[in-house]
Amino acid sequence: MHIEILSTALSPWQLLADYERAQQHLHGKFGATAVFVGSMRDFNEDESIAQMHLEHYPGMTEKYLLELAALAMEKWQLADVLIAHRVGEVRPADTIVVVAVWSAHRAQAYEANRHIMEELKSRAPFWKKEHTSNGESRWLEKNTPGHV
Amino acid sequence: MSIQVKFFASLRERFNQNDTSIAAGPSQTVQDVWQTVMGEQAMPANILMAVNMEYVDAGQVVKDGDEVAFFPPVTGG
Numbered sequence: 001m002h003i004e005i006l007s008t009a010l011s012p013w014q015l016l017a018d019y020e021r022a023q024q025h026l027h028g029k030f031g032a033t034a035v036f037v038g039s040m041r042d043f044n045e046d047e048s049i050a051q052m053h054l055e056h057y058p059g060m061t062e063k064y065l066l067e068l069a070a071l072a073m074e075k076w077q078l079a080d081v082l083i084a085h086r087v088g089e090v091r092p093a094d095t096i097v098v099v100a101v102w103s104a105h106r107a108q109a110y111e112a113n114r115h116i117m118e119e120l121k122s123r124a125p126f127w128k129k130e131h132t133s134n135g136e137s138r139w140l141e142k143n144t145p146g147h148v
Numbered sequence: 149m150s151i152q153v154k155f156f157a158s159l160r161e162r163f164n165q166n167d168t169s170i171a172a173g174p175s176q177t178v179q180d181v182w183q184t185v186m187g188e189q190a191m192p193a194n195i196l197m198a199v200n201m202e203y204v205d206a207g208q209v210v211k212d213g214d215e216v217a218f219f220p221p222v223t224g225g
Contacts, residue, residue, distance in 0.1 A: 038225055054224070055156060055157050057154075057156055057201070057217060057219065060198060060201035060217070063201050064201075096225065097224070097225050117225065120224060120225050121222075121224065121225040122222065123222060124222060124224050124225070125156070125196075125198075125219060125222055125224075126222055126224025127156060127157035127158070127220065127222060127223050128224070129157070129158075139157055139158035139161075139220070139223075141158075141221065141223070142221050142223065143222075143223050143225065
């Protein structure tokens, strides 16, 4: 399992390529990889967003994500889990979050990835403050629902 | 010894309340910690709380050396 909180740019595909290369013991042990990448939009609620600040609770965030990953590993019998999340200043198109799971079959990979992402959105202690293009700033009050 | 109290994000800004510490007392709950720091200010309905980095509710009893955190609904991901 790999949990990472970054205050610098997050390059999802490079991160995953490097991580897979380093996990020699997993080669040939999984048949499915599900990846979710969340990026920053330049709009929210009809307003243009220039920048965003991401705050977290150092220590609790890592602890929560590690427990979440461990529970998912056990429930879906996953081969591995990676969660990476940005903090600090982010701009439109920047990657905010990456969740990757590796499993024997696709059903477990899809379900586990979604579960981790939804739990992260509703329980992991991160907070976003948006800075609009007209110079105003506001804390987001809640996340949008994850199911259509 | 004491109890460390932390505030995050909009909650910290709304109440202009930085991290602090208070003296530990007998049978002290998270709700008591809030009132000790915030006085008459009522606890917001949608607030989240943690003790030693685990989610709890306001009735959780705290002890000397604990870290208590108050924060708004999370918006990561």
